[in-house]
Amino acid sequence: MSEAGALILAGGLSRRMGRDKALVVVEGLPILTRVAGVARDALGATAPVKIMTPWPERYRDLALDAEFIEEVRTSSLGPLVAFMGGIQHFKTEWILLLACDLPYLQADVLAAWLEQLPQLDPSVQAWLPRTREYWEPLCGWYRRDSLAPLKTYIEQGGRSFQGGLAELTVAVLPPTPLGMLRNCNDPESLLGF
Secondary structure, eight states: OOOEEEEEEOOOOOTTTTSOGGGOEETTEEHHHHHHHHHHHHHOTTSOEEEEESOHHHHTTSOOOSEEEEOOOSSOOOHHHHHHHHHTTOOSSEEEEEETTOTTOOHHHHHHHHHHGGGSOTTOOEEEOEETTEEOTTEEEEEGGGHHHHHHHHHTTOOOHHHHHTTSOEEEOOOOOTTTTOOOOSGGGGTTO
């Protein structure tokens, strides 16, 4: 099995939610606690699970089996730039990138994806879900060698994850269970949770 780790991004400003969405409680747990636990369950006890955030002190009291990477910034440059800052803290071949606001992630699905990584063509740099015409970049796998083309894209002024993915060889993950990629962006998105 390929060596892999997980990077969880928890640096958004949660403007539409009106409060830190990583701390929103769904089924008795803050979403960030849930996401970190699912990543740990899927990857195993020894895999690195790291949380990239400019506010590690906000989350230190949560029950997290993860390491913090403090994101140093003066303004929000978006998830692609945060990912580039975080990927440099991994020595694993593959990094599972996750948003902090995915309360319905399923460890068994992520573990099944992990088991399939060695079967991917060596040219594949990212393995992501696709919905309609868009990639879902914040719940998928990135090979370490995706670092160089993404870095070049950012150095040329690119900030869009979709634009950055155009620089990579991306394969489509199998369809995910209904609702697994549902995220929480605003109070209305919590209805039904």
